[in-house]
Each structure stands twice: as C-alpha cells, then as structure tokens.
Amino acid sequence: MSKNLSRGVVKPLIANLAVLLLISMLFISSSMAEGTEPLPSLQKAVEDIRSLYKSKEVSFLAEKEYQVRKYYYQIQSKIQRLKILEEVQEHFEKAATKAAEKFDSGEEDISQSAITKLKLGLAGTLTDIIELDSDIKVARLSLAGMFKEFYSPDAKMQDSEINPVDFKFDNYESWFKESALATVKDEHSSNNELELRIGYLRAVENRGKLDLARKNRKITRALLVSEAANYDFGIGDPGDLFEALIIYTQVLSGYYDSVYNFNLAVAELNRVKASWTGKL
DSSP states (O other): OHHHHHHHHHHHHHHHHHHHHHHHHHHHHHHHHTTOBOBOOHHHHHHHHHHHTTTSOHHHHHHHHHHHHHHHHHHHHHHHHHHHHHHHHHHHHHHHHHHHHHHHHTOSOOOHHHHHHHHHHHHHHHHHHHHHHHHHHHHHHHHHHHTTTOBOTTSOBSOOSOOOOOOOOSSHHHHHHHTTOGGGGGGSOHHHHHHHHHHHHHHHHHHHHHHHHHHHHHHHHHHHHHHHHHHHTTOSOHHHHHHHHHHHHHHHHHHHHHHHHHHHHHHHHHHHHHHHHSOO
C-alpha cells in the first residue's frame, strides 16, 4: 500500500518538474530571441559580426566591422564622459548649497551672482547628462540592430571603458611595409594609395591630439582637486571653483573625444587596408 502511495506522489511530482523545466526552457529561448544577451567584449562582437556575414566579400565585412567598432567607441567614450559630468554635477550641487547657506547666514562675502553662476553651471551639466544618456541609448540600439537583435541594447556592456588602440608607427613607409601592403601594391592604382596615405595621416594627427589631451587631463584634474579642497575648507572663491569645474568638464570631455577620434581614425585606416590585402 505504501509503495502505491509513493508512486502516486512521485509520478505527479515528476510530471510537475517536467512541466516546470519545459517552461524554463521556453522562457530562456524566448529571452534569447528577444535579444537579452549582454553586449559582449569588442573583440567578441567583431568575431560575431564576421561570423554572421561570413559569406560576404571582404569589403562588406570590413565595413561591418568598422561600424561595430564605431558604435562601441561611441558608447564607451560617452559613458566615460557621463561619469565626468556626474562628478561635476555633485560638485556643483554641493557648492551651490554651501554658497546659499553662507549667503543666508550673512557670515561670508558671497554674492547672489556667484550663487546664480553655480546654479547655471549645474543646469548646464544636467542638460549635457540628458543629451549624453540619449546618445548612448541610440548608439546601443544601432549596435544591437547590427546583430539582428540577438543582443539587448539595455544589457550590461562588458567593455565600458575606452582605451587608445595600439598604433605606434612613426612614418608611412614602415606602416605600409609592416601591413604587408607592398606585396599587393601593383594590383592597385595610385588613387587607392592616396586614400591609404590620407588615412594614415589622419591617424597620426589624432594620435598627436590625444597625446596633448592626455597631458591636459592630468593638469586639469589637479586644478579641480585644489579648488574643490580650498572651497570645502572655506578659503576658496565660488567663482574660481565655477571656472575650474567648467574647465575640467571641457578638458576631460575633450580627452575622451580625442580617444574616440583616434580609435576611429585607425579603424578607418584598417578598413581601407582590407580592400588592398583582401584580409581583415
């Protein structure tokens, strides 16, 4: 009797477990179909796009790879800029509140004009944050769309920080030789090489701008830390802090723009190179 009772309990339990397993599998499959996979690393995304269009010509694949890199660099650089703006927002909020308290108490020589400048600086920062957040979402949608919605534009991104790509060539000839372009030179016209030369010069130009932006970033960071500390200790001027925050925003945003422009210039050069070598 007990055996029959056990069987009567176990069979429904197994059936229920089977149903739950089936529902779970359907849910996972549905999630995958709706594009819930997180955005992969940039290198993985490049490999995926090549696999997705593996039957296409090299020029087509090179264009797709360029587009993937462009969207990744856009998202990464804007995420970094967004972090800078959120830091500046915090400084503006803190400074404006402190200045208003001093003005109301009458203990400090704080003008209404200084408070207004801080509030306007905060308003401008908040506006830029809204714009950047929208730009990131648009770039994510565009990137996810390239993979036929397999990846979710709202998912976490593994590579959220942008770093300069490796490009250490000092002259066009050495880059041309090391890129194995000399072996296929006779197959292309001089007009095509002109495109290569221009692309190389753009990459070098943006690398130079990036080097300068990197130096300015260090100086500006030190300036902000100094002005913020002085203001916190009550020996700083709100006008000086306002200027430091504006300069910090411009220089740091410029730095991440410089990384983006440099990386994209190298990606463009590699796209042109692919049409020469027939390889990615």
